[in-house]
Amino acid sequence: xxxxLTAEWLKLRSVRSTWYATGVxxxxxxxxxxxxxxxTRVYDAATAEHQAHFRAAAPEQGFLPLLEVCFAVVGVLAxxxxxxxxxxxxxxxxxxxxxxxxxxxxxxxxVVTLVAAxxxxxxxxxxGRALTGDRPMGFNESSVGxxxxxxxASGALVAAVALVGLGLGAxxxxTAGALIAVVALxxxxxxxxxxxxxxxxDRVRSVMLPDLGxxxxxxxxxxxxLLPPWAAAATLAGYVGVALGSAAAVLMRRDVR
Amino acid sequence: xxxxLSSEWLKLRSARSTWCAIGVVVLLLVGTxxxxxxxxxxxxxxxxxxxxxxxxVPAVGLSGQFSEPLLGVVxxxxxTGEYRTGAIRxxxxxxxxxxxxxxxxxxxxxxxxxxxxxTIVFAGYGISRVIVGDRPVILDDSDLAxxxxxxxAHGALIAVFALxxxxxxxxxxxxxxxxxxxxxxxxxxPIMANMLPEPWHARxxxxxxxxxxxxxxxxxxxxxxxxxLLPPWAAALVLVGYxxxxxxxxxxxxxxxxxx
Numbered sequence: 001x002x003x004x005l006t007a008e009w010l011k012l013r014s015v016r017s018t019w020y021a022t023g024v025x026x027x028x029x030x031x032x033x034x035x036x037x038x039x040t041r042v043y044d045a046a047t048a049e050h051q052a053h054f055r056a057a058a059p060e061q062g063f064l065p066l067l068e069v070c071f072a073v074v075g076v077l078a079x080x081x082x083x084x085x086x087x088x089x090x091x092x093x094x095x096x097x098x099x100x101x102x103x104x105x106x107x108x109x110x111v112v113t114l115v116a117a118x119x120x121x122x123x124x125x126x127x128g129r130a131l132t133g134d135r136p137m138g139f140n141e142s143s144v145g146x147x148x149x150x151x152x153a154s155g156a157l158v159a160a161v162a163l164v165g166l167g168l169g170a171x172x173x174x175t176a177g178a179l180i181a182v183v184a185l186x187x188x189x190x191x192x193x194x195x196x197x198x199x200x201x202d203r204v205r206s207v208m209l210p211d212l213g214x215x216x217x218x219x220x221x222x223x224x225x226l227l228p229p230w231a232a233a234a235t236l237a238g239y240v241g242v243a244l245g246s247a248a249a250v251l252m253r254r255d256v257r
Numbered sequence: 258x259x260x261x262l263s264s265e266w267l268k269l270r271s272a273r274s275t276w277c278a279i280g281v282v283v284l285l286l287v288g289t290x291x292x293x294x295x296x297x298x299x300x301x302x303x304x305x306x307x308x309x310x311x312x313x314v315p316a317v318g319l320s321g322q323f324s325e326p327l328l329g330v331v332x333x334x335x336x337t338g339e340y341r342t343g344a345i346r347x348x349x350x351x352x353x354x355x356x357x358x359x360x361x362x363x364x365x366x367x368x369x370x371x372x373x374x375x376t377i378v379f380a381g382y383g384i385s386r387v388i389v390g391d392r393p394v395i396l397d398d399s400d401l402a403x404x405x406x407x408x409x410a411h412g413a414l415i416a417v418f419a420l421x422x423x424x425x426x427x428x429x430x431x432x433x434x435x436x437x438x439x440x441x442x443x444x445x446x447p448i449m450a451n452m453l454p455e456p457w458h459a460r461x462x463x464x465x466x467x468x469x470x471x472x473x474x475x476x477x478x479x480x481x482x483x484x485x486l487l488p489p490w491a492a493a494l495v496l497v498g499y500x501x502x503x504x505x506x507x508x509x510x511x512x513x514x515x516x517x
Contacts, residue, residue, distance in 0.1 A: 017433060024437070034454075036280055042454045064447050073433055130384050147511075171468040176274060176330050179436045187444045195292060195309045195319060198301045205298070 003094050004104035012108055017077050025120055026069035032059035032124035036131035037106055043135050056132075058139035060124035061214075064154055065186070067120060068161045068210065071113040072182040075165030076107050080175040081230045088256055098251045102170060105161060113162035118155035123226075125151055149217035154202075157213035160236050161186065164209070167243025171250045185209045185239075202226060261352060261361035269335060269365055278331045282324055282377055289320040289381055294387040300392050314480060315380035315397045317411050321511030322467060324377045325418040328370050329439035332431075335366055337432040345516055355511045359427065363504060366419050374415030378408050389491070396480045408497075410470035417500045418466070424503025428510055442466060442499075451482040459484035470498045 012018050039056040046054060081086035125147065132140050140175040162183065186209055191205040205211050206226035214220075215232035227235065230234040270277055287438040296313045303311060352358040374472070383403070398477055419443065426435045443466065448459035459492055462484030471478040472492035479487040489494065 017431075018433070021437075033448075038457070039454060056454065062452040064451060065448060066441075069440055069445065073437055079431055129259060154388055174274075176334055176432045177277065178435060179433060180327065181439075181443075183326060183436075183440050187440070192288065192292065192319055194325075195313050196376075197313065198295050198307070200299070 001100065001104065003033045004100055005108060007084060007091075007094070007110075008104045008108040010079060012112060015077070015081065017081070018074055021070045021077075022116055023071045025116070027062040028066050028120055029127060031063055031066070032127045033131060035059045036128045039137060040135065042133050042175075049221035050189050051135075054136070055076060055138040058125070059128040060121050060151065060154065061139075063124060064121075064158070065107075065210070066214070067117055067158045068186055069160040069183070070153070071158050073179065074113060075109050075162035076103055076175060076182065078166055080178055083140045083173045084099040084175065088134045089218040092256055095229040099248055101250055102244070102251055105170075109166050110159055110163050114155060114159035115214060117158035120150050121155045121158075129167075148215065150214060150219040153219075156216065157210070157236070160212075161209065163240045164243040167240070167245075167247040170247030171243070175179070186189035192197060207235050209236075210241055212239075258357070258361070261357060262365060264351075265335075265361045265423055266369075268339075268367060272334065272338060274334045274338070274454060275331060276331060278327050279373075281327055282320075282373070285320045285323050285327075286380055286384060287375070289316050290384045290388060291422035292319065293385045293408040297392055300394055311394055313394055317378055317408060317470075320381040321378045321411050321415065321460055324374070324415050326436075326439050326443050326465070328373060328415050329418040329422035329443070330436055332366050332370065332419035333426035333432055333435040333439065335362055335423055337424040337435060340430045341432070342475040347366055348406035349516055355361070356508055359450050359504075359508055359511055362419065362423060366423050367416055370419030371373050371413065374419075377408065378412040382408060402482070405471055407476055409472040414466060414496065417496055420500035421503050423426035424505075424507040427507035429504065447482065459486055463487050463492075464495050466496075466499060469493075 036059055041050060043054055043056075046239060069218065080089075082091055091101060092098060095104070129140055161182070165178060165182050168181045169175070172178045172181065190208040190210055193208060194201050196204055203226065212227075212232045212235055215227045215237065216229055218229045293313065293316070300311050301307060305441055314459065336345075339348055348358060349355060352361075381400070385395065418439065422439055424433060425438050426432070429435050429438070447462065447465040447467065450458060450465060453459075455462065462473065462482060463486040465483060467481075468483030468485070469487075469492045471481075471483065472485055472487045473489050473496065475489050
């Protein structure tokens with residue numbers, strides 16, 4: 001298993017796309033700095049009355065969709081690029097147990113995206129807090145300890161999205177198809193759920209992939225909280241499990257083209 | 258040019274991805290129909306007091322808006338598919354004039370995507386109206402004649418996304434990179450603009466793609482996060498720019514760069 005893990009880690013860090021995607025995600029830190037500078041200037045220019053009601057969104061939450069998409073691409077390409085270039089044949093000749101190959105990919109993608117996403121989320125948080133200083137804007141009024149669960153959960157959500165991408169990529173064997181499927185899970189289905197009438201939109205939203213992060217942390221971000229943390233964790237594990245499970249089923253049963 | 262156009266049309270309709278995309282569009286329309294049916298059922302079972310609070314965005318905000326990245330992918334794959342398989346080399350041997358090659362792709366993608374876009378928008382409108390009947394649940398319930406400019410503009414926006422995909426796909430030569438850019442333009446930039454305080458909230462919100470149909474039709478963007486600062490002609494110009502800028506970059510790079 002160590003050999004497969006080393007091989008997958010080598011593959012992941014030696015392709016250009018991993019660095020492009022991580023670079024774009026890390027550019028989120030720059031965006032967080034721009035954003036914090038801008039709201040600070042707006043705050044300073046506002047009247048005292050306006051300042052009392054001033055509310056801004058936390059940059060690490062606002063730019064989280066950028067991280068989700070970037071690391072989903074890392075997860076998808078970890079497998080679809082092998083199908084596109086044909087190296088999947090060499091990979092499976094080297095690791096004939098297909099489940100082991102998928103497991104090694106899942107471990108490497110999961111760990112790498114978790115570490116990278118947590119690092120970027122914490123950096124965005126630090127930049128946001130440092131630049132807004134002690135001006136009360138809602139998002140920066142909680143203590144670091146109070147925000148910590150949400151920061152950790154946000155990074156974990158991004159890693160889970162990357163694993164869903166890996167699973168969908170292995171199941172669909174197409175970069176475009178898997179990316180569209182991830183985008184559907186992240187943006188299309190939740191937006192459609194918003195259109196549901198009455199309580200139904202909250203109920204359906206509570207199990208949508210991008211909404212599991214703050215529920216996992218038990219945070220009241222965005223107001224609505226339907227799932228307790230354990231249920232959000234189970235739902236998130238369910239997304240990853242279904243994606244990787246279907247990937248394993250497809251990989252083990254189908255011939256490699 | 259006829260030979261070129263027919264070869265591009267043959268490539269487009271013989272790719273599996275085109276048919277997958279059509280399948281997903283049908284699914285989107287079925288999903289939209291299910292959503293409106295659900296709202297209608299909820300409305301019928303609700304008391305008089307709660308009925309007033311039941312509403313749903315027009316179908317163009319669902320199946321129409323969701324089709325944009327999908328058609329963007331179709332446009333992207335029309336060229337990144339050629340780079341991935343190496344077919345670009347034989348294509349350019351057959352058509353050494355690279356600008357003519359790109360022009361033929363632009364024409365075929367633009368026409369097919371415009372037909373697809375208008376079909377999706379009007380099918381969504383028709384389906385939602387038939388299902389909802391005379392229940393006052395759709396947020397914009399003006400009649401078809403009033404909505405015609407908005408619906409036509411939205412169909413055109415869907416076609417513009419296909420051209421963005423084609424242009425960026427030629428520039429980036431990678432399906433993954435192009436799709437990420439399309440999703441960024443379609444969703445990520447608008448939601449980030451939505452977080453900004455005024456005046457940039459409305460400024461950026463007015464030039465994001467989905468803000469344009471409402472401004473072109475002169476009805477603005479009620480019930481949405483988008484701004485409405487542009488007059489119709491300026492919004493139409495921005496819409497054209499979304500297609501023209503990536504395509505111009507594509508023409509320049511295709512002309513100058515070697516094919517790998």
